[in-house]
Amino acid sequence: MRAVTIQADKSLLIQDRARPDAGDGEILIRVEAAGVNRADLLQRAGFYPAPPGASEILGLEVVGHVEAVGPGTTRFKIGDRVCALLPGGGYADFAVADEGSVLPVPDSLSAAEACCFPEAVFTVWANVFDRARLHPGEVFLCHGGTSGIGVIAVQMARLLGAESVFATAGTDEKCALAVTLGVDRAINYKSEDFVTVMGEAGGADVILDMVGGDYVARNIQACRPDGRIINIAYMNGFKTEVDFRPVLIKRLSLMATTLRARPIAEKRRLRDALEAKVWPFIMDGTLRPVLDSSFALSNVEAAHARMQSGQHSGKIVLLMGEG
Template sequence: MQAIVIEDKQLVRREVPDPEAGEGEVVVDVTAAGVNRADVAQRQGHYPPPPGASPYPGLECAGVISVVGPGVTGHHVGERVAALLSGGGYAERVAVPVGQLFPVPTGLSLTEAAALPEVSATVWSNVVDRDRLRKGETLLVHGGGSGIGTFAIQLGRALGASVVTTARAAKHDFLTGLGADLVVDYTTDDFVAATHDFNGRGADVILDIVGAKYLSRNIEALAPNGRLTVIGMQGGRKAELDLGALMAKRASVSSTSLRARPAADKARIVAGVTRTVWPLIEAGAIRPVIETTMPLAEATEAHRLMESSSHIGKILLTP
């Protein structure tokens, strides 16, 4: 099969062996695969795949099952699925543990479904499962124009929360149309002051992709009993934490990643998303936001677009 491999920090298309379905796995013929910041980090040498994962980039896809491995029940050849991956999505085929398969939401194409696994699992596992966002609370989402951001805005609104997000000015109208109550231009305005001015108390939950650069300001932006979860390090890895400020607000800080979680935990997250989020998608309360779809051979250009941060929503590759 054809796949994108990483050679000297470059993406190169190569002929590679077909994947085999191990115990409890299926092989999926890929219709489309999502591009994520983690793929860029892997290409740059900063985010190696976990032990046993495919060495090729790509953390999500959708397609059709072509092989059912030993011990698999409840799935069949020809079934349309989306999948959360530990790697290997930039290819014509990929092996997937069955616990990481999603059904394709009713009304969506396979290409649209490919935009959902990574963002839905990341946002649900943090905003809902960990931070328990409730109706009437305020969610602050950094990077509102990203795949994570566009999904988090919609899920927050669907759960009855108010949503504040940060983004460049050119993206404001789109994000407001998507459901954001307030969009703050992080290049010119202070998101801490804007969040407190918005509701008079700050954010109950913050989902942050920036990391160290925003840590102290995120603590300032939190409401009493607020919850901050850091899921990215675009703004650095190391920062000082003012424990006094954190304790005064009775707040909490957590940090998570999805890729290296044990398979059982990923299966639990996938099941939770399928049970609670898929009905919202099928009802039209949440939709996949796709900037562009590009051929697999243009993976390098897809990474350039990702690194420019000029896109809104997901970038997809099609074999």
């Protein structure tokens, strides 16, 4: 099978690899589409290695059909159309997934559209709802509101009862897109100060941040009492100067998590929760995919360049059937 691996010089190579086998509790998926994530770029740069035992092949999410099932699997059968969260191995014609990280895909969605969801819904549920406990009636702020994660986060917040949803984005066009997804107020961070906007709105209960750097201190300012700030990335850096007095005074919680290396049992718990609370919105079309662009596997370098540029809105996807 074809698979994409990282070379010593950080270039990508499409090479022939042996097809993996499904082990206990696993399913083998014939991949139609694989999602491109910023984590892939970090792994390529040497900053986000695959966890022990995971495939060295890039790719954290796929859509396709069940090709084979391993011992101990109970839910899916050969031929089922599914999507899956992976610890690695997605940029390939076949990928193995733990059954507890797999979900059904509605026939109404193309492979590229369906690939907008796995990594994003797991990430948003794990962070915004499971860890930061966004409740109905609260105010939510999402930085990077038109990223592949952001476009799902703002919709999930709205669908699950947030009183108000705010998002930051870097252009007026991206801000307009965020509004169509249910954002009450989109903030162009290049021309507006999100701290000022949130202050006028009374502050946020939960902030999802991928920026880090100076945003850490600014998020603290933008929170209301008992607010929760959760980071899933630090694109502007891991180090900054912070005055912790308002954290104390406002009783704030600062959190940060990753998803990839969590135990299988933890991912199964998250899968079960989001399937009950979120997946019905995907199955009936209420939660919309936002597809930025798709690339043939042979054009994987262009897909990474698109991600690196930061110009995308929504998901970037590799299609296996296009070369």
